[in-house]
Amino acid sequence: MALYLESEIKKLRNVIKEISKLAESQVFEAMKTLLSEDGTDKKEIKKAENKIDKLDMKIDQICQTIVALQQPVASDLRFVLSAMQIGNEAERIGDLAMDIIKKSKNIDQKHDLVVKFNMAELAREIEEITFRTNEYFKTLEESKIQEIFTLDSSIKNRIEETIAAIIEEMKINPAVVVSGTNLVIVLKHLERMSDHCTNIAESVYFVITAKIVKHSRFDEKK
Numbered sequence: 001m002a003l004y005l006e007s008e009i010k011k012l013r014n015v016i017k018e019i020s021k022l023a024e025s026q027v028f029e030a031m032k033t034l035l036s037e038d039g040t041d042k043k044e045i046k047k048a049e050n051k052i053d054k055l056d057m058k059i060d061q062i063c064q065t066i067v068a069l070q071q072p073v074a075s076d077l078r079f080v081l082s083a084m085q086i087g088n089e090a091e092r093i094g095d096l097a098m099d100i101i102k103k104s105k106n107i108d109q110k111h112d113l114v115v116k117f118n119m120a121e122l123a124r125e126i127e128e129i130t131f132r133t134n135e136y137f138k139t140l141e142e143s144k145i146q147e148i149f150t151l152d153s154s155i156k157n158r159i160e161e162t163i164a165a166i167i168e169e170m171k172i173n174p175a176v177v178v179s180g181t182n183l184v185i186v187l188k189h190l191e192r193m194s195d196h197c198t199n200i201a202e203s204v205y206f207v208i209t210a211k212i213v214k215h216s217r218f219d220e221k222k
Contacts, residue, residue: 005070012062012083016090019055020134022048023090026097027130027193031123034104034186035114045101052094059087078210082203086137089196089203093130096189096196103189107182116169117162117183125155126190133197142208148201155194159187
């Protein structure tokens with residue numbers, strides 16, 4: 001029975017790595033679409049989205065089986081409880097990436113706005129926090145959570161400043177109101193992506209330390 005539990009835990013870990021990698025790829029595609037006029041292969045993006053949904057359900061099924069048949073304890077139980085949360089967060093990141101791809105294609109004068117508001121740097125930070133979150137799950141290095149929280153704070157500050165700048169631009173240039181509004185929606189999606197990454201990091205921290213931590217409380221502790 002112990003060997004079976006070990007096998008199921010290993011399977012669960014591999015599925016989480018797979019869904020996280022797919023979500024990361026979707027984020028990279030979304031950033032590419034946001035920054036470029038080039039189109040993205042819709043069929044491949046949709047195929048990846050469907051696979052993410054199926055993997056999310058598979059994670060739930062594996063977790064339910066483990067709990068029902070194996071009654072895990074200690075670190076195994078923490079991992080199973082966290083796995084369902086991580087899978088759900090990864091699925092939401094993938095959904096947001098799809099929404100960004102769709103919205104970005106409908107932004108007129110996108111190139112000018114992207115350059116003017118330095119969206120490239122923000123996109124780089126979004127890609128970075130997604131990558132680091134996935135690495136955190138793989139390595140389980142406890143201290144790395146602070147890097148993710150620091151990136152999240154930087155992303156939030158940058159988004160807040162960019163939205164304020166876009167609003168000011170719309171006040172003086174009515175021609176960009178529609179595009180500016182769409183870009184603000186994209187920025188809010190990016191903010192939620194970052195939130196999901198920190199939620200995953202908090203779940204991984206729980207697996208490592210058996211401590212429940214939230215971003216603000218962690219910062220206060222530090």
